[in-house]
Amino acid sequence: MHSNTTNRNEKRKKRKERGDEAAADDASPSSASFDRHVFPILLAAAQTTRQYSNSCSPATLAARLLRRVLSRSPQVLSPLPDSLVALLPRLLSSSCSSVAALSCEVLGAAALRSMEAGEVLASDSGIASGLARALGSRSQRVTEAACNSIMDLSASSVGRERLAGSPILPRILYVFSQVESICELVDSRTTKYTNRDAEANKISYLIIDTVVLLVNSCKVDKLQSIQQELVRSALCLLYNKVWKKVLLRSSADCNNGKDQLQSREYEISKAIFRLSIDLASPACLEADVVWKSIFGQTESNFQNFVLAYWEKSPNLYRRKQSTQNDDPVFSALHSTFNLGAAPDAIIESFIKGLVSCPAIASDELDINSFLQEVHYSLGDAVKYRQDIRVLRTQEPSEQISRGYATEEHFFDDGTVFLDEDAFTKNCKHAFKNGYSIALRGMEFRSEKVAAIASALADLFGQPSVGANIYFSPARSQGLARHYDDHCVLVWQLLGCKKWMVWPNPKLLLPRLYEPFDPLDGNLDDNGGRVEVLHEGDTMYIPRGYVHEAHTDVGDPQMNAHPGYSLHLTLAIEVEPPFEWEGFAHIALHCWVEKQKLGFSLFDKSQAKEEISLFSLVLHVAIRLLSNNDPIFRKACLVAAKLPSSSSCATAHLKALRSSQRSTFDEIIRNIEMNCSFKEALRSIELAVQERNDEPFQWMSWLRHLPQEGDADLRIDFSNILEALEELVEAFSSNPEQALVGFTGFKSRFCRCVVYEDACESFETLLRMYRTTRNQYMRGMMALHGAHVTGVVENPS
Structure with missing residues (x-):
């Protein structure tokens, strides 16, 4: 039985x-067969929540069918x-x-x-x-x-x-x-x-x-x-x-x-970068905390600095030793760099765990484009000169002939430091032999430095502020005598350093990204201003002012430490859109857009085309004018976030705002009187003739300004040569008539431009720049370990 x-x-x-x-x-040959034989079992399994212990449960049968579908019937998978x-x-x-x-x-x-x-x-x-x-x-x-x-x-x-x-x-x-x-x-x-x-x-x-x-x-x-x-x-x-x-x-x-x-290393680096770019930074400083720490506690000090010294002359701010411990910004920097330790430990505090910080294009407003550009190199080891320099400058007495001392580098150009321990050991050895260590991009490597840099950018109304540190041994000079294309605030954090700063004989301020002029060989060694910076002191040096620094201050008793020095430089870089020339271009763009929308006499298609061409010529003419007029190269501070918590500060704020408006009015008068149609057209014709758009690449940032109206009438600033060709073709047949039309166009612009419209567009563009720069900064800080741990609950 x-x-x-x-x-x-x-x-x-x-x-x-x-x-x-x-x-x-x-199930293999047709969906109908699948629906008839397999689907009911799978449906039962999907709807059943009851647990069965025998082999005939719907889930067991469904699992058996799914296995056989996978192993015996691949046709059913294409398509499902x-x-x-x-x-x-x-x-x-x-x-x-x-x-x-x-x-x-x-x-x-x-x-x-x-x-x-x-x-x-x-x-x-x-x-x-x-x-x-x-x-x-x-x-x-x-x-x-x-x-x-x-x-x-x-x-x-x-x-x-x-x-x-x-x-x-x-x-x-x-x-x-x-x-x-x-x-x-x-x-x-x-x-x-x-x-x-x-x-x-x-x-x-x-x-x-x-x-x-x-x-x-x-x-x-x-x-x-x-x-x-x-x-x-x-x-x-x-x-x-x-x-x-x-x-x-x-x-x-x-x-x-x-x-x-x-995942490859660069892919993991990219994921870390991308996850961090929009995280709120836990280390945040208000602008007023930073300016009080640098310029002093009196609220009007910063406004006085802007009106009296900014882009005009150097200035020194002394710090009382008794107030240093009460200063939250100075204390934060002191702990960041382990300044109470021996030199070897200080070097380790800023050398360990470094990755390279690749440059981001000056007019890049899309962080995804940047990530595509550096796709395979994100997270790479630090590179010499790009990230760090280890150098010393020979004493002038050692020079064979009259001239300036030259820099001697410890590493070769382009060296990549893959072995961190060996790199750190070499840096310590170099320091003991008189070499200074200069590390760039501290705003991408330290949250505390980033918070200071970000607050200063807000204060001056600029996209970003760079930060470098310089650690120099006793009786040494790191960088040779030079000038910068950006203004700097030198903050002495450890020891003392003697600075010499020479007056700038040139009326034109140097611009970012432009070639440096050779130094004047007849610069008088005794003609510079000499200042010794003590711990906590800050000194402002405008762009274009030649300077050099030594740790040999001449009086050993002045050094609280055995002769070595560490200072932080905060570089206030004025990018092209945020000079007064850039503001003039923005003002012109805003006015032209209003004309295109029919707020003026340009209501015919031909007239609308002419306004686009005339505006392009005027953009070029403004650029040519700025090459010789100092006012166009100065920083525009209309977006500066200045403190105004007292009646005195408010008065200084009003004075600064009034100064900005007066500068704008002067620029508009200058444009009306001195912008030359013939000179602008000649430079355009030369570029078209030679098929060379390089002299007009400065215009690329204008593509970020919105253009309304007909697509055919918009200027493609990313492909400017094509627009210039159209302009030459339109004006070549009757240049005299074009001159008359341009003169009337320029006159109407100078008469009717609205300052407030330009301010609004200027601030919008600044926010766009700041967003991308902040995303880059947070991404790079994450690759240096700057993030917060946390335990999260299961997301719904």
């Missing part, structure tokens, strides 16, 4: 298996039946780990068979939500399958972008933030691995790869919408557990980690 029962059960089992096989096989696509969100969320994992595998297999199908599946919001829930499973198998499925669906750029903009990204960031406890989350009933720790490590690397892929594929505005604490937590792990421990060390374990990661 027992034997007969056993035989019947075996026959029943075989018939059941044949039925399942037939269902899977029938619509009914299965509709069911996948539920299957991916199944409480049965086998069903959820196999559904992820089906999804990935379908994506691999057809990129087009993968893009469609990745764009399905239901599937994305189902994958997000699968990522939150307590089963390691499901998590792994979900990550692999995401990787498969991301084979195309469209698929990556769709998934990165879905709920999957915040979910994977949360899963990653719990990566250290993944071993605890593994369901032992579904674990098949013999080495549990090794497999948990494997899934950790897979999660990291998925995070990096999606973060780097996500649009910036989508990243901005993710919870900041979640981003901070992921950043902390990505930097400390991956970037710092796996990528920056060279041990065998870390090399093994590199091998297990699919």
Whole structure:
């Protein structure tokens, strides 16, 4: 009897298996067969939440079918039946780990068979939500399958972008933030691995790869919408557990980690950068705190500085030693550089953990363009001259003939410092042998310095302020005698340093990015101003003023330390749009846009075309005028955020505002009297004739100003040569008539331009510049470990 029962059960089992096989096989040739035989079982499994203990449960049957679909019927995957696509969100969320994992595998297999199908599946919001829930499973198998499925669906750029903009990204960031406890989350009933720790490590690397892929594929505005604490937590792990421990060390374990990661080092650097660019900075200083620390506690001091010294002459601000400990800004800097330690420890405080800070284009307003430009080099080791210089200048007495001392560099140009320990050791050795260490971009490497630089940028109404540190040994000179193309505030943080600053005989201030003129060989060594800066003192040196500095101050008793010195320079860089010339271009642009919209006499298409051409000529004429007129090169401070908390400060603020308006009025009179149509047209004709637009590349930033009206009438400042060709063609037939028209156009502009309109557009452009510069600054600081740890709750 027992034997007969056993035989019947075996026959029943075989018939059941044949039925399942037939269902899977029938699913191959047509969706109808799939819907008839497979779909009902999968639907039952998707809707069933009850747990079964026998092998006939809907989930068990569904898992068996999904396995056979994967192994025996690849045709059904291309494309997936619509009914299965509709069911996948539920299957991916199944409480049965086998069903959820196999559904992820089906999804990935379908994506691999057809990129087009993968893009469609990745764009399905239901599937994305189902994958997000699968990522939150307590089963390691499901998590792994979900990550692999995401990787498969991301084979195309469209698929990556769709998934990165879905709920999957915040979910994977949360899963990653719990990566250290993944071993605890593994369901032992579904674990098949013999080495549990090794497999948990494997899934950790897979999660990291998925995070990096999606973060780097996500649009910036989508990243901005993710919870900041979640981003901070992921950043902390990505930097400390991956970037710092796996990528920056060279041990065998870390090399093994590199091998297990699919993500390359620059991709991980990019993910860290992108996650951080819109995080609120925890170290923030108000502008009034910074100006009080530099210029003194009296509220009117800064306004006095702007009106009396800014871009006119150097000035020294003495700090009482008794007030240093009460100054929060000076105290923050003192702790940042470990200034109470020995020189070797000070060097380590700013050398350790450095990465290179690649230059961002002066007119770049899209952080994504910058990231594409430096795609393979982000996170590289520091480079000589780009990031750091180690140099000394010979004493004048050692010169063979009359002339200036020359700089001697410890490293060769372009050296990349891959071995951090060896690099640090060499810097210490160089310092002991009289070399100064000059490190650029401190606003990208230290949150406290970045906060000071950002506050100063607000104070002066400029896009950014650079920060460099200079650490010099006793009886030495680092940089040779030189001048800068930017104004600097020198802040003495440790020891003393003697400065010599010579008057600037030139009326024209040097511009950023322009070649430096050779120094005058007849500069009188005794004709400069001599100042010794003590700890806490600051000195302002305008751009164009020649200067040099020594640690040999002539009186050993003046040095509180054994002769060495550390100072911070804050560089207030006035970029082209934010000089008065730039403001004049903005004023012209605003007025022209009003004319195009019909607020004046230009209501005919031909007249509208002429206004575009005349405005282009006037832009060129303003540029030519600025090459010889000092006022155009001065910084425009209409967007400066000045303090005004007292009646005295308010009076100075009004005086400064009035001064800015007076400068603008003077510039407009200058434009009307001296802008030459013939000179501008001649320079344009020469460029067109030689097919050379280099002399007009300064105009590229004008592309950031909005242009309304007909597209055909807009000037393409990114392809300026084409616009110049059209201009020459239009004016060449009758230049005298063109001159008359231009003269009337210029006169109307100078008579009707609205200062307030230009101020509004100027401030809008400044915000755009500041946004990109701040994004760059936060991204680079993250690569130097500047972020906050945090534990986040499971996101809904």
